[in-house]
Amino acid sequence: MAQILDTQLMHPRDQIVLIISRIYKRGLTTTSGGNISVIDDDGNIWITPSAIDKGSLRPSDIMCITREGKIIGRHKPSSEYPFHRAIYAARPDLKAIVHAHPPALVAFSIVHQIPDTNVIPQAKHICGPVGFVPYALPGSEELGEKIANIIGQGYNSVILENHGTVVGGKDLSDAFERFETLEFCARTIIKGKTIGEPRYLSDHQIEEFEAQIPRLQPELENSEYPSDEREKREQIVKIVQRACEQGLMISSYGTVSTRWRGNDFLITPTDKLRWDIQRNDIVQIRDGKREPGKLPSRSVWLHQEIYRRNPHINSIILTQSPNLMAFGVTGKK
Numbered sequence: 124m125a126q127i128l129d130t131q132l133m134h135p136r137d138q139i140v141l142i143i144s145r146i147y148k149r150g151l152t153t154t155s156g157g158n159i160s161v162i163d164d165d166g167n168i169w170i171t172p173s174a175i176d177k178g179s180l181r182p183s184d185i186m187c188i189t190r191e192g193k194i195i196g197r198h199k200p201s202s203e204y205p206f207h208r209a210i211y212a213a214r215p216d217l218k219a220i221v222h223a224h225p226p227a228l229v230a231f232s233i234v235h236q237i238p239d240t241n242v243i244p245q246a247k248h249i250c251g252p253v254g255f256v257p258y259a260l261p262g263s264e265e266l267g268e269k270i271a272n273i274i275g276q277g278y279n280s281v282i283l284e285n286h287g288t289v290v291g292g293k294d295l296s297d298a299f300e301r302f303e304t305l306e307f308c309a310r311t312i313i314k315g316k317t318i319g320e321p322r323y324l325s326d327h328q329i330e331e332f333e334a335q336i337p338r339l340q341p342e343l344e345n346s347e348y349p350s351d352e353r354e355k356r357e358q359i360v361k362i363v364q365r366a367c368e369q370g371l372m373i374s375s376y377g378t379v380s381t382r383w384r385g386n387d388f389l390i391t392p393t394d395k396l397r398w399d400i401q402r403n404d405i406v407q408i409r410d411g412k413r414e415p416g417k418l419p420s421r422s423v424w425l426h427q428e429i430y431r432r433n434p435h436i437n438s439i440i441l442t443q444s445p446n447l448m449a450f451g452v453t454g455k456k
């Protein structure tokens with residue numbers, strides 16, 4: 124069973140190892156490149172080590188730099204530690220930082236451009252405005268100052284000229300979601316350009332998306348969990364996990380449902396990072412009512428209608444797979 128990120132109670136070094144393994148498996152950084160840090164409640168910075176293979180990191184490899192500047196651990200901290208420290212000093216609201224060299228964002232960095240996150244509805248809100256940091260030697264104090272200066276202006280994501288990206292978050296889950304979504308935008312724009320000209324949503328269309336208030340089904344009075352219902356939960360969790368690992372779904376987007384009995388079905392929840400969906404997050408929809416206390420995906424009405432009108436359809440997947448999105452954003456057929 125895949126590991127679930129718990130930013131509240133998981134030790135920072137376990138969080139870092141889990142996220143670096145997702146980034147590495149998804150091909151979003153090189154073997155030695157990229158670094159992640161988390162600052163804890165005592166002001167200690169936990170960070171990936173320098174020059175150690177990112178494909179086989181263990182929690183005991185993670186370094187700690189205490190508030191007083193003492194270095195604890197068996198390796199050297201990441202050579203890019205200076206910019207992590209400078210960012211935390213400039214932005215006390217940021218508690219985790221992801222730096223990597225993902226292919227599509229590096230492509231933007233070498234042509235000195237920032238990806239337009241208006242390419243899909245949810246990305247602008249997740250990524251926020253994206254800054255651009257002029258080149259400085261990787262690992263230098265100068266680079267640290269330049270990055271902290273731009274992030275200090277309120278940007279949560281920046282492109283580093285001819286280098287890569289740095290993304291901050293209120294915790295590691297937030298930073299990873301932003302990182303993955305920004306790379307997704309960059310990749311979609313590049314792929315779109317290979318078959319046509321990407322078209323962007325207007326700010327008004329994005330505001331409309333953010334402002335929509337989901338219409339909720341009434342709650343069921345009681346829920347039952349027969350074995351065939353539990354089996355379907357397990358199937359949904361597994362398919363979402365596989366889709367994330369294959370890059371066919373990202374933290375911020377993707378819905379899966381499966382028909383259960385008659386027109387009743389099970390569906391993934393809203394506002395939950397797709398990588399971390401568990402059995403008890405899945406929402407049961409029975410007689411047009413939802414499982415008490417749970418919020419199904421915003422697309423639940425669409426799923427309900429599809430099942431009602433199409434008795435032969437037993438499962439639905441909504442996602443933004445990278446190659447099909449090239450068609451989605453250009454309107455090419």
Ligand SMILES: [Zn+2]
Binds near residue numbers: 156203223261286287
């Ligand atoms: Zn780097």
